[in-house]
Ligand SMILES: Nc1ncnc2c1ncn2[C@@H]1O[C@H](COP(=O)(O)OP(=O)(O)OP(=O)(O)O)[C@@H](O)[C@H]1O
C-alpha cells in the first residue's frame with residue numbers, strides 16, 4: 001500500500017505563496033516531482049516562478065504553455081518546468097517524460113492530472129484553488145515517501161492558524 005499524507009494550506013498573498021515555495025524548495029532533491037493542478041489563473045506558474053527562485057534559478061521563468069518543457073539551471077540541480085495543457089496523452093507519452101522525472105533535477109508539471117497515467121507513482125500533488133483576490137488554498141497530497149512525510153513538515157512550518165477547516 002502506498003503511504004499518503006495530506007495537508008491543506010490557506011495562503012493569503014502572493015508573498016505567502018513564495019514562502020510555501022521556499023519551504024518546498026528546502027525539501028526537494030534530484031528526482032522530485034511536483035504535480036500541479038488548478039484552474040486557469042490559479043497560480044501554478046506563479047508558484048513555479050517562486051520555487052525556481054528559491055532553488056537558485058537566475059533566468060526568467062516564463063509560462064511553459066507553448067514551449068511545453070523548459071530546463072533551467074538551479075544552484076544545486078536543474079529545474080524542469082512543464083505545462084501539459086495543450087498535449088494529448090499520446091503526445092505527452094512521446095516526449096519521454098521519465099527522463100525528466102527520474103533525472104538529475106526537480107520537475108514541476110502544470111496541469112499534471114491530464115497526464116496522470118504518465119506521472120511517476122511517487123510525487124507531491126498540489127491543487128490550487130482560488131476565489132478572487134490573492135487568497136489561495138493549496139491542497140497538497142504526498143504519495144509515497146518521502147512526499148507523505150513532507151505534508152507533516154509543511155503543516156508544522158506553514159500551518160499555524162491555518163488548519164481550522
Ligand atoms: N497568492 C497568490 N499565489 C499565486 N498567484 C497569485 C496569488 N495572488 C494573486 N496571484 C496572481 O494570480 C495569477 C496567477 O496566474 P498564473 O499564470 O500563475 O496561473 P496558472 O495557474 O499558471 O494559469 P494557467 O492555467 O493559465 O497556466 C498571477 O497574475 C498572480 O500574480
Ligand SMILES: [Mg+2]
Pocket residue numbers: 044045046063064083110
Ligand atoms: Mg501556468
